[in-house]
Amino acid sequence: MLLRARTVVPMSGPPLEDGAVVVRADGRIAAVGLFEEMRRDWPGEPVLDLGEQALLPGLINAHCHLDYTTLRNAINPQRSFTAWITRINALKRQMTDDDYLAAIAEGFDELRAWGTTTVCNLEAFPELLPKLPPPPIRTWWFLELIDIRNRVPSEALLEGALSFFEQHDGWLGGFGLNPHAPYTASPELFRLCRECAERFGMPLTTHIAESAEEEAMFRRGEGEMFTFLQGLGRRMDDCGKRSSFANAVADGLIGPGWLLAHANELDDADFALLAATPGDWHVVHCPRSHAFFQHRAFPWHRLEEAGVTISLGTDSLASNDSLSLFAELQAAQKSIPELTSETLVRTVTTHPARALRKSGELGALLPGAHADLIALPFAGAPPEVYDAIIANRSPIEWMMLDGKILSPPHSSLRPPSAGVRRS
Numbered sequence: 001m002l003l004r005a006r007t008v009v010p011m012s013g014p015p016l017e018d019g020a021v022v023v024r025a026d027g028r029i030a031a032v033g034l035f036e037e038m039r040r041d042w043p044g045e046p047v048l049d050l051g052e053q054a055l056l057p058g059l060i061n062a063h064c065h066l067d068y069t070t071l072r073n074a075i076n077p078q079r080s081f082t083a084w085i086t087r088i089n090a091l092k093r094q095m096t097d098d099d100y101l102a103a104i105a106e107g108f109d110e111l112r113a114w115g116t117t118t119v120c121n122l123e124a125f126p127e128l129l130p131k132l133p134p135p136p137i138r139t140w141w142f143l144e145l146i147d148i149r150n151r152v153p154s155e156a157l158l159e160g161a162l163s164f165f166e167q168h169d170g171w172l173g174g175f176g177l178n179p180h181a182p183y184t185a186s187p188e189l190f191r192l193c194r195e196c197a198e199r200f201g202m203p204l205t206t207h208i209a210e211s212a213e214e215e216a217m218f219r220r221g222e223g224e225m226f227t228f229l230q231g232l233g234r235r236m237d238d239c240g241k242r243s244s245f246a247n248a249v250a251d252g253l254i255g256p257g258w259l260l261a262h263a264n265e266l267d268d269a270d271f272a273l274l275a276a277t278p279g280d281w282h283v284v285h286c287p288r289s290h291a292f293f294q295h296r297a298f299p300w301h302r303l304e305e306a307g308v309t310i311s312l313g314t315d316s317l318a319s320n321d322s323l324s325l326f327a328e329l330q331a332a333q334k335s336i337p338e339l340t341s342e343t344l345v346r347t348v349t350t351h352p353a354r355a356l357r358k359s360g361e362l363g364a365l366l367p368g369a370h371a372d373l374i375a376l377p378f379a380g381a382p383p384e385v386y387d388a389i390i391a392n393r394s395p396i397e398w399m400m401l402d403g404k405i406l407s408p409p410h411s412s413l414r415p416p417s418a419g420v421r422r423s
Helices: 034-043 064-073 081-092 095-112 128-129 156-167 186-202 212-220 224-231 244-250 269-278 286-294 300-304 325-335 342-348 350-355 382-391
Strands: 002-008 016-023 029-032 047-049 052-055 059-064 116-123 139-147 173-179 203-206 259-262 282-285 308-313 373-377 400-401 404-406
Touching: 002 034, 016 034, 029 034, 029 052, 034 404, 052 095, 052 382, 059 095, 059 259, 059 308, 059 350, 064 081, 064 095, 064 116, 081 139, 081 212, 081 224, 095 116, 095 128, 095 300, 116 350, 173 186, 173 203, 186 382, 203 244, 244 269, 269 300, 282 350, 308 325, 308 350, 325 342, 325 382, 342 382
Parallel strands: 002 047, 002 052, 059 116, 116 139, 139 173, 203 259, 259 282, 282 308
Antiparallel strands: 002 016, 016 029, 052 373, 373 400, 400 404
16 A cells, blocks of 8 residues: 655654555565655555645554543542552442453553554553453553562562463564552662563563652652552562662663653753763653653753653543653653754654554654554645644544555544542
């Protein structure tokens, strides 16, 4: 099939006016170029003319918690991050497996509606996985692991999950591990996850340096989070020393190649450590969740100066009001207006593809890549297309996943759940 559009945005090169993408029968891209050249070089291919549209790679959400989709507007901004943790834990205790399964399905509908074809989903309830149908978009399921009270993990902790992963390797996407955060997962659990990920070639993610309370706990051994976790029986012998990031790097818990969510509270020593530690560092920023918690300004430029690749995610609807990556792009542009539109679009295409070790397969239109594409209205000149992508405020009307055209994704959107009251 030959797809033609007013502007094709390969992300592997400049935008192409009157461009085309050739899609193979196996769901991969065969060629990308100017329409007349593609029509000449592929004379037998049927043509689908998308008209006045920009055709671009499907978006990649690098950090999402689909379990909590039905908690949209359920939690007002709290007086502290620890108070928010307490509130969401109380709401989670009211939810059943069926509630979570419905939340995940609703979340997938919403992701599709806003042009996401790949998502990194942090799954807090591994017992749900056998009850789930194959995901409707390309999904990396990161098993979220917490052992606040039990710091003697063993491989038995992961055997069931790894067995499930092996049995479902035909699902679009893949599987990874998520020791939740240094304040909820022990060093032993982090090391076990690293060993398993290296053995099975899985990606790793964790939350790091997310809040000022987390940093007060690790740096000074004080604060509301320190008191809260100490009361739960957590060992606190890693507190009162260094930042959460410095602790995790020095103890060999994290390193290059991880998808590090948030990283809001890094200091000069942390940035120096980043710059001095060679490797492929990745940070995922969630702009609207960041604003919900009123964190201090995100250190975008300092991360880039340290050689970090930045991707965007939506976090969960317990701290956000939609799963639209376009809205995240708009929020990032508003908070850091000096960023170019092309740079921002890369945070939801080529950057997360690199973080997933899928450069050349996802996030760009080039020969051999998966044919995951979206189209949105565009009638301007090619240099303006990145601005138009960020400015988009309408659900996506046309999407292709793995070479197959999907029905308009927003047609199956459900209204926000009214089952959980705002409190």
